[in-house]
Amino acid sequence: MTRVTTDLGFPAEFIQRMTGLLGQEATGFLSALEWPAAGLRVNTLRLSPAQFEEISPFPVTPLAYPPGGYLLGDEGRPGKHPYHAAGLYYMQDPGAMTVAAALGPLPGERILDLAAAPGGKATHIAALLGGTGLLVANDMHPLRARELARNLERLGVRNAVVTCESAGRLADHFGAFFDRVLLDAPCSGESMFAKSEAARREWSGAAVLGCARRQVDLLAAAARLVRPGGLIVYSTCTFSPAENEGAAAAFVREHPGFEIAAMDAVAGAEGGRADWLSPGERVEGLERTLRLWPHRVPGAGHFIAGFRSTAGGAPGEAREWNPSAPRNVVQLVADFTAKHLRGAPPLERRLEVVGDEVYGIPPGTPELKRLRVVRPGWWLGTLLKNRFEPAHAMALGLRGEDGEDPVVLAPDDPVTHAYLRGEAISVPGRAGWTLVTVDGFVLGWGKRVGDVVKNHYPKGLRWR
Ligand SMILES: C[S@@+](CC[C@H](N)C(=O)[O-])C[C@H]1O[C@@H](n2cnc3c(N)ncnc32)[C@H](O)[C@@H]1O
Numbered sequence: 001m002t003r004v005t006t007d008l009g010f011p012a013e014f015i016q017r018m019t020g021l022l023g024q025e026a027t028g029f030l031s032a033l034e035w036p037a038a039g040l041r042v043n044t045l046r047l048s049p050a051q052f053e054e055i056s057p058f059p060v061t062p063l064a065y066p067p068g069g070y071l072l073g074d075e076g077r078p079g080k081h082p083y084h085a086a087g088l089y090y091m092q093d094p095g096a097m098t099v100a101a102a103l104g105p106l107p108g109e110r111i112l113d114l115a116a117a118p119g120g121k122a123t124h125i126a127a128l129l130g131g132t133g134l135l136v137a138n139d140m141h142p143l144r145a146r147e148l149a150r151n152l153e154r155l156g157v158r159n160a161v162v163t164c165e166s167a168g169r170l171a172d173h174f175g176a177f178f179d180r181v182l183l184d185a186p187c188s189g190e191s192m193f194a195k196s197e198a199a200r201r202e203w204s205g206a207a208v209l210g211c212a213r214r215q216v217d218l219l220a221a222a223a224r225l226v227r228p229g230g231l232i233v234y235s236t237c238t239f240s241p242a243e244n245e246g247a248a249a250a251f252v253r254e255h256p257g258f259e260i261a262a263m264d265a266v267a268g269a270e271g272g273r274a275d276w277l278s279p280g281e282r283v284e285g286l287e288r289t290l291r292l293w294p295h296r297v298p299g300a301g302h303f304i305a306g307f308r309s310t311a312g313g314a315p316g317e318a319r320e321w322n323p324s325a326p327r328n329v330v331q332l333v334a335d336f337t338a339k340h341l342r343g344a345p346p347l348e349r350r351l352e353v354v355g356d357e358v359y360g361i362p363p364g365t366p367e368l369k370r371l372r373v374v375r376p377g378w379w380l381g382t383l384l385k386n387r388f389e390p391a392h393a394m395a396l397g398l399r400g401e402d403g404e405d406p407v408v409l410a411p412d413d414p415v416t417h418a419y420l421r422g423e424a425i426s427v428p429g430r431a432g433w434t435l436v437t438v439d440g441f442v443l444g445w446g447k448r449v450g451d452v453v454k455n456h457y458p459k460g461l462r463w464r
Contacts, residue, residue, distance in 0.1 A: 095299025260285030261306030
């Protein structure tokens, strides 16, 4: 079928469906969809929202929900600011910020983010865990899983494992191990239409139905991964009833051990629309799911549903991993931290060597053998001929004050920009590995020889 698009560039069949569903509201909906509000979420692993408001280089307006979420105006380029490189915030759709808040991770819990790349919700979950517990962040696509790892590293997350697996293999491996599972599902991405030409091009009625079938399969895997009494949160960034209420209803019909959970109210959000399903498809509790419409709630639009397990019993206990880096490696890392850091934060945890890379394994991490693992924990560094070279991820997991004599730069100092471009900088101080910081927030490593700090900011991240 040839698809006709409108002036907005949205598929005609989509507009027709939404006009049928929303009636008079459709015009407001479509124009809001064309110009969705942009947002930024403060990384509370680094600083509090109040601290951020004091130093924010561009105007931000606090969102009513969740805490730490802000609306951005047109001024400034937040993605091109040294604070972004230092992981002070994540640029995120305002509606997307409500998803991890709805998941509600509690300190010390085990959380799985099943479809996590590029990491908007995973980095939010990590911030809510506050450095405790365990986050397993997964994405099936290898390049996207690497991007996910980079974002978790930029935001200084130390207690995450990144995997690149199918949901089914994760369920076979872990069993009912997790307190909470997020499925931010691959979907037809209708709320991305303004931003993504590919989302518009790839959309079709058949693709919507294909997505809905895949979502129900992924939810079935999520049900095997959550502990008895645990919570699954399911979200999409699309509006089709088939992928939202339809997928939620199909899941509950096929899994009588789950009920649709009540969620915190989000101002302006609407409950799920059971009336958009056929009578035979409807299930109890669909009104407790949330629809965030772009013309009513800041952001491009989301659907969120929670499923609470009603089963009793104990969580599954996967076999705990006993990391065992050779003694000489432990010594090399200990020597490095003793020489270049105040205190020895990486040694609070057990070390593992994979190839030439050294990782700090988060406490409570289960055995990961046979899984495709991108990061088994906090990447600390690389072994090079009996030498230990610290990783960028190690630096970003530290605070400026963890370093011996760190370089402290200001965000608008041309030297900061030179460092981010990969240039050597001239700052007198103690010889050897040094943390380079902006206002005390770590940007990366440098190595000082004389007055010159050689640049160890990763090539792939350098500013052009
Ligand atoms: C909506 S995006 C996730 C966005 C992410 N949660 C965030 O907040 O940044 C869906 C993701 O699902 C991944 N994906 C697609 N099929 C998958 C599958 N079968 N299992 C796991 N992930 C999958 C895609 O690569 C994509 O990154």
